[in-house]
Amino acid sequence: MKYWREPLDTGDIDVVRGKVHIIKDRCKGCGYCIEFCPREVLGFSKEFNKKGYHPPMVVKSSECLNCHYCELLCPEFAIYTVADDVETEASV
Amino acid sequence: MARAKRQTKAKSAPLEEIPKHPLEDLIRVERIPHIWCPGCGIGTVFSACLSAIKQTGIDYGKFSMVSGIGCSGRGAGYVRLDSFHTTHGRAIPFATGIKMADPSVNVIVFSGDGDLFAIGGNHFIHAARRNMDITVICINNFIYGMTGGQVAATTPHMAKSATTPYGNPDSPFNLPMLAIASGATYVARWTMIHSRDLTHAFVEAINHRGFSFIEVLSPCPINYARRNKIKTMDMVRQFQNNTIIKNHAAPSELDIDFQKGVVLGKFIDIDKPTPDEILVKMRDQRKNP
Amino acid sequence: MEPKVLTGEHFINGDIACAEGAIAAGCTFFGAYPITPATEVAERMAERLPDLGGTFIQMEDEIAAITSILGAAWTGAKTMTATSGPGFSLMMETVGLAVVTETPCVVVNVQRGGPSTGLPTMGAQADMMQARWGSHGDYEIIALSPSSPQEMFDLTIEAFNLSETYRVPVFIMSDEVVGHMSEKVVIPQASKIRTVSRPRPSGRKDRFKPYQPGPNGVPPMPAIGDGYNVHVTGLTHDEQGYPVMSVDTQKEMMARLLGKIRNNLHDIIRTQSYLLSDADIVIVSYGVSARTSYTAVDELRSMGIRAGLFRLITVWPFPEDQIRELAKRVKGFVTVEINMGQISREVQRCAGSAVPSYLAGHSGGTVITPDAVIQLIKEVF
Ligand SMILES: Cc1ncc(C[n+]2csc(CCOP(=O)(O)OP(=O)(O)O)c2C)c(N)n1
Ligand code: SF4
Ligand code: SF4
Ligand code: SF4
Ligand SMILES: [Mg+2]
Numbered sequence: 001m002k003y004w005r006e007p008l009d010t011g012d013i014d015v016v017r018g019k020v021h022i023i024k025d026r027c028k029g030c031g032y033c034i035e036f037c038p039r040e041v042l043g044f045s046k047e048f049n050k051k052g053y054h055p056p057m058v059v060k061s062s063e064c065l066n067c068h069y070c071e072l073l074c075p076e077f078a079i080y081t082v083a084d085d086v087e088t089e090a091s092v
Numbered sequence: 093m094a095r096a097k098r099q100t101k102a103k104s105a106p107l108e109e110i111p112k113h114p115l116e117d118l119i120r121v122e123r124i125p126h127i128w129c130p131g132c133g134i135g136t137v138f139s140a141c142l143s144a145i146k147q148t149g150i151d152y153g154k155f156s157m158v159s160g161i162g163c164s165g166r167g168a169g170y171v172r173l174d175s176f177h178t179t180h181g182r183a184i185p186f187a188t189g190i191k192m193a194d195p196s197v198n199v200i201v202f203s204g205d206g207d208l209f210a211i212g213g214n215h216f217i218h219a220a221r222r223n224m225d226i227t228v229i230c231i232n233n234f235i236y237g238m239t240g241g242q243v244a245a246t247t248p249h250m251a252k253s254a255t256t257p258y259g260n261p262d263s264p265f266n267l268p269m270l271a272i273a274s275g276a277t278y279v280a281r282w283t284m285i286h287s288r289d290l291t292h293a294f295v296e297a298i299n300h301r302g303f304s305f306i307e308v309l310s311p312c313p314i315n316y317a318r319r320n321k322i323k324t325m326d327m328v329r330q331f332q333n334n335t336i337i338k339n340h341a342a343p344s345e346l347d348i349d350f351q352k353g354v355v356l357g358k359f360i361d362i363d364k365p366t367p368d369e370i371l372v373k374m375r376d377q378r379k380n381p
Numbered sequence: 382m383e384p385k386v387l388t389g390e391h392f393i394n395g396d397i398a399c400a401e402g403a404i405a406a407g408c409t410f411f412g413a414y415p416i417t418p419a420t421e422v423a424e425r426m427a428e429r430l431p432d433l434g435g436t437f438i439q440m441e442d443e444i445a446a447i448t449s450i451l452g453a454a455w456t457g458a459k460t461m462t463a464t465s466g467p468g469f470s471l472m473m474e475t476v477g478l479a480v481v482t483e484t485p486c487v488v489v490n491v492q493r494g495g496p497s498t499g500l501p502t503m504g505a506q507a508d509m510m511q512a513r514w515g516s517h518g519d520y521e522i523i524a525l526s527p528s529s530p531q532e533m534f535d536l537t538i539e540a541f542n543l544s545e546t547y548r549v550p551v552f553i554m555s556d557e558v559v560g561h562m563s564e565k566v567v568i569p570q571a572s573k574i575r576t577v578s579r580p581r582p583s584g585r586k587d588r589f590k591p592y593q594p595g596p597n598g599v600p601p602m603p604a605i606g607d608g609y610n611v612h613v614t615g616l617t618h619d620e621q622g623y624p625v626m627s628v629d630t631q632k633e634m635m636a637r638l639l640g641k642i643r644n645n646l647h648d649i650i651r652t653q654s655y656l657l658s659d660a661d662i663v664i665v666s667y668g669v670s671a672r673t674s675y676t677a678v679d680e681l682r683s684m685g686i687r688a689g690l691f692r693l694i695t696v697w698p699f700p701e702d703q704i705r706e707l708a709k710r711v712k713g714f715v716t717v718e719i720n721m722g723q724i725s726r727e728v729q730r731c732a733g734s735a736v737p738s739y740l741a742g743h744s745g746g747t748v749i750t751p752d753a754v755i756q757l758i759k760e761v762f
Contacts, residue, residue, distance in 0.1 A: 023113065028130035035325060036285070036332075053130065072143070072287035075128060075135025077113045120612070123623060156605050158452070161615075169612055169624065174605040176455070177614035177624075178448065179478050185412075185445035189452025189460075190605060192436045193410045197456070197605055218441040367438075375431050378382065 017084040018066025020058050026078035029053030033070035033079050039063040042070065118142045118152070120172050127166055131324045133284035133310030134231050138167050140287050141202060141229060144294030145173075150198060157200045158187040160212060162238045163312075164204035164231035181212030184219045187226045195225070195368035198298055205232040205246040209265055213245070220274035223302040225366040229294070230267065230305070233312035241315030248348065252319050268359050269343035271305040278304035280358040281346065283331035284311070293358065302366050309354070382432045386571040395533040395559040396463075398566045399489055400425035402537030403461050405568065407576050408487070409435035410460040412449035414442055414468055417501045418557040419491035422463035443468035447475040451484045455613070457604030459541055459578075463489035465557075466499060469508055470515070476550055477516035478615045480638065483548035483592070483600065485579055487540045490552060491560035494745035504557030505745030506668055507720035512552045513697050519635060521642035523649055524552040524697040526667040530564045536694070542577040543649060547641055548599050554696060556719065558669040558748055582609065590620040592634075598641035642698055651694040652703060656682065660689025662762055663707055664741075665728050666717040667693040670749055674717045677754040686758065696724065704731035713762060714738040717754055719745055737761070 020041065027049055034042045034056050041064045045057035056079065058064070064081060071080040113119075119142065128134045145155055152173060159168035161180035168175040178186045187199045201208075208216050208230050219226065235253060236242040243253040243260050246267070250259040271279045278300040282290040290308060297304035309331055311317055313324040334350045339357040348354050386405045393401070400422050403411070411430060413423035423439070430437045436453070440446040443464055450460035464472065469490045479486055492508050494500030508515075512524045523543050527536045537553055544551040582589055582601040591611040592600050603609040616624035617631045642649065656678055657663065666674040671692045681688035691707065693700065704714075704727075714732050716725035716739070725740040732738045739761055741754045 026125060028125070030131040031325065032131075032136070032328070035328075051125070069287075071114070072140065072291070073136055073285070075132060075139065076126075077115060077119060077124065077135075077139065080113050120623075152610075153606050153608055169614060172610050174455070174603075174610055175612050176452070177612070177616065178451075179474055179615055182444060182448040182475065182478075185440060185448035186452035188438070188440070188445070189410070189412065189449035189454075190456055191452075192438050192449070193453035193458045193460075194456035194605065214441055215445055218445070371431065371436060375434065378432055 016066055017062070018064035018081040019084045020061070020064055020070070020079065020081050022055055022057070023078045024055040025050045026076045027053055027055035028076055029055065030075065032073045032075070036073055037070055038067065039065060115139065115142045115146065118145060118172050120170050123170055126170050128163060129314045131311065131313040132163070133233065134164050134167070136284040136287060137229070137231055137290065137308045137310055138170065138202070140291040141167070141200065141294055142171065143291045144298060147291065147295050148298050150298070154196060155198045155200065156190055157202055158183045158190070159201070160203040160207035162204035162207045162236070164202065164233075164237070165207055167202035181207055181210070181215065183207065184212060184215040184226070184228065188219055188224050191224060191226055192368060192371070195372075199226045200298070201226055201228045203230065204237065205230055205234070206236045206244045209267065209270075210245045217270070217274040220271055220276040220303045220305065222367050223275060223277055223364050225302055225368055227294070227297045227300075228303070228305045230307050231310050232267065232307050233310045233316055234264075235312050235316040237312045237315050241312070241319055254319070264348065266343065266346050266348070267307045268305075268346045272343050272360055275303070276305045277302035277360065277362045277364050278358075279360045280305075281307040281309070281356050283309040283335065283356065285328050285331045286356065289356075296358070296361070300361065302364055309348075383429070385433055386574065387568050388570050389568060391566045391568065392563055393530060393566050394421065394561055394563045395527070395530040395555060396421035396491065396561070397425050398530040398533040399463070399537045399553065399555070400429065401568060402534040403487065403541065404429055404433065405534070405571070405574050406459065406538040406541035407578070408459045408461050408541065409433070410450060410453040410458040411435070411437045412446040412453070412460070412462045413437065413439045414446045414464065415439070416465045416468045418493055418504075418560050419463040419465045419489060421560070422489055422491070443471040444475060447472040447486075447488065450486045451475065451479055451482070454484045454486050455605050459485070459545065461487040461489065463491065465491050465493045466495045466508055467497070469511060473511070473515040474517075476522070477518060477520065479550040480516070480520040480522065481615055482613050483602070483638075484550075485544040485548050485602075486550050487537065487544055488550055488552050489537070490554055492554065492556040500746045502557065503746040504669065504748070505719045506554070506556055506670060507723065507745055509554060509696060509718070509720065509723040512554055519639065521639050522550055522552060522697060523547065523642065523695065524554045525694060526554045526696045527559055528668055528671045528692070529559060530562060530566050533559060534566050534568065538574060538576065542575065545577045545579040546597075546599065547645070547649070548579060548602060549642065552697075554668065556669050581607070591622045592618065592620045594637055594641070597645060598637055646698055649695060649698060650700050652700050653692040653694060655690040655692065657689035657691060657707070659687055661687045661712040662689070662758060663711050663714050664688060664690045664717055664754065665693065665704070665714055665724065666690065667696055667724065670717045670719060673749050673751050673754060677717070677751040680751055680755055681758060688758065693724070699727045699731075701731045704728055708732040708736045711736065715741050715754065715758055717741045717749055719743045719749060
């Protein structure tokens with residue numbers, strides 16, 4: 001079983017940061033991730049994806065706490081977050 | 093044709109790394125996008141179910157998912173496990189057959205309110221009565237989604253549906269009460285917006301020995317919310333704001349009334365022998381009387 | 382504790398012989414719902430299976446009974462259920478699921494008089510067309526019709542073997558008379574009993590296509606937990622098992638589902654001929670009515686009438702070619718069956734208009750007497 005690595009400073013809420021990944025073409029634009037993010041990290045983007053929906057985009061990247069709530073709520077497996085200090089890939 | 097096109101495109105652009113969702117290993121990725129409408133809660137509940145499977149740490153080979161028919165019943169088609177999309181209402185007896193023939197399998201029934209409680213209601217109460225060791229997840233969207241929004245056994249009194257255009261004259265089931273009265277040994281209710289509690293409940297239910305039942309309230313934007321002039325986002329906010337978490341609440345408090353506040357939580361979690369265990373004991377006793 | 386195969390001579394009824402045949406064939410899961418005159422099959426299985434490591438479960442209705450055996454079949458088990466008319470009707474939707482998902486299972490129908498509750502304790506053979514066409518959509522199944530308790534034993538084994546070979550539900554179309562009749566049943570040594578198990582896949586699990594046919598048109602079947610992660614659906618599906626709502630996929634799937642039976646008729650169809658080589662008049666019969674028919678043929682012969690018997694052991698698929706061949710050289714057909722015209726229609730269809738074809742039928746509740754058959758033949762020929 002794979003877990004994402006727990007950052008060493010878990011519990012120190014000020015330091016934990018998340019990086020949001022969005023698989024734009026999977027999104028159906030329901031807005032749950034945007035509406036229910038506790039830190040208002042996300043907003044609708046102007047662009048359309050292949051299916052003709054507006055996927056979310058990161059509007060306040062520094063605010064993300066890597067709480068995974070957007071990831072849990074997304075009905076489309078279109079968004080997920082990783083702890084910023086482990087993930088080296090650029091945010092999409 | 094569409095699929096072939098997509099494949100060629102992916103090949104011609106190898107530099108664009110497609111990021112992997114943490115549940116990718118449990119999804120039949122080649123079947124995504126799924127059929128669920130934008131804003132449908134089934135996908136969220138399904139995602140919570142997969143997270144729970146992952147969190148149990150149990151070998152995926154020891155799981156099987158069974159669905160009936162309906163939008164919710166499409167769940168089995170998207171999970172990368174041995175999975176069965178059966179007939180309308182019959183997921184539970186199919187699951188019972190699997191469990192009793194091979195008790196090492198963790199069987200999850202993922203289906204809708206119409207499937208499990210109208211056409212399949214008899215199977216539900218009997219599997220609960222037997223304490224059959226399966227996990228039953230019911231997406232309660234208050235309606236028959238797949239067939240276009242006809243009244244269900246869960247549709248609120250006086251709500252509109254395609255077959256109750258002037259309001260539903262009947263009253264809905266109180267599902268946790270029905271489950272408890274029938275003999276279920278783990279019963280919980282959450283909504284799709286409570287996805288953390290929901291995932292936790294699924295993990296508990298999978299680990300629970302005996303019949304476990306989780307009702308999950310979920311929006312059907314197309315065939316319930318719209319017809320009743322409720323905005324989907326408002327409905328989901330209602331799930332968040334007009335609900336009360338009260339573990340071990342009395343079954344009679346569990347009617348669904350958003351004005352009063354809908355009670356969520358775990359209502360029962362007890363130990364009782366399961367039919368597969370009893371069968372093994374019986375066989376042993378006959379061998380060594 | 383009794384062994385799996387009760388080798389030896391027994392004096393038992395057809396229902397018990399059927400249960401023993403199932404056990405000898407390797408059945409380890411029985412889903413039940415009581416109904417006269419099939420209940421004894423369930424009761425025997427309930428008594429026997431636990432000691433053999435098997436599972437007996439009485440479900441809440443016949444829909445659940447048949448559905449449970451499909452679920453169990455996907456764990457690799459050989460599975461069976463037994464019922465009579467009213468329960469058979471309830472099972473029909475799931476028969477279609479078994480056909481389209483290619484789930485092996487055996488369904489016993491100990492027929493009683495109908496329609497509806499009808500004559501619970503009295504025999505008939507009036508569910509023969511329901512066995513063929515009772516579920517919705519086009520499909521092929523296999524149905525065998527035993528004429529004696531011995532055949533209840535033998536053909537139940539055969540039913541499992543065919544079901545495992547072709548991944549199709551197989552019906553034992555028995556009746557109250559054969560089910561409740563006690564006769565000598567010889568059970569051979571276990572090593573002398575031929576049993577067949579479904580082909581299981583091998584090879585790369587990630588590339589496996591669960592509905593890619595093997596040499597005889599039948600795909601190998603994995604069990605839950607084998608690691609193939611199959612998806613099984615009642616929707617029209619492609620070789621991967623995934624639903625595809627298209628005319629082409631439907632056509633392809635149907636061609637294979639029908640083809641695996643239609644292209645293997647030589648292996649599936651069993652019939653028996655009695656004094657047919659010089660016969661003018663062919664009696665076609667099956668199940669308990671074949672017993673009547675043997676006597677009728679003997680008596681007709683003693684009267685100088687050249688009658689012969691063509692007995693259907695496999696009723697479905699129907700032995701069309703054999704009837705067509707016979708039609709070329711005989712004067713006519715008489716079908717003997719306890720219904721008001723079911724298999725006789727098939728005989729008529731295959732015999733064509735050149736050769737007359739009659740029914741010696743009965744509305745149910747009793748067997749047809751040889752005299753009734755003889756009288757009809759004397760009248761019409
Ligand atoms: C025997 C049978 N009767 C009716 C139907 C039509 N049908 C398909 S889905 C469905 C209702 C599904 O409702 P529910 O279980 O609540 O699922 P949802 O679509 O709301 O998720 C019905 C009546 C069917 N497929 N089979
Ligand atoms: S992980 Fe939490 S904070 Fe970060 S974007 Fe998602 S919901 Fe917002
Ligand atoms: S929750 Fe998922 S589908 Fe909905 S807007 Fe966000 S990314 Fe898109
Ligand atoms: S019809 Fe309703 S339940 Fe079905 S997918 Fe659409 S929103 Fe979901
Ligand atoms: Mg529903």
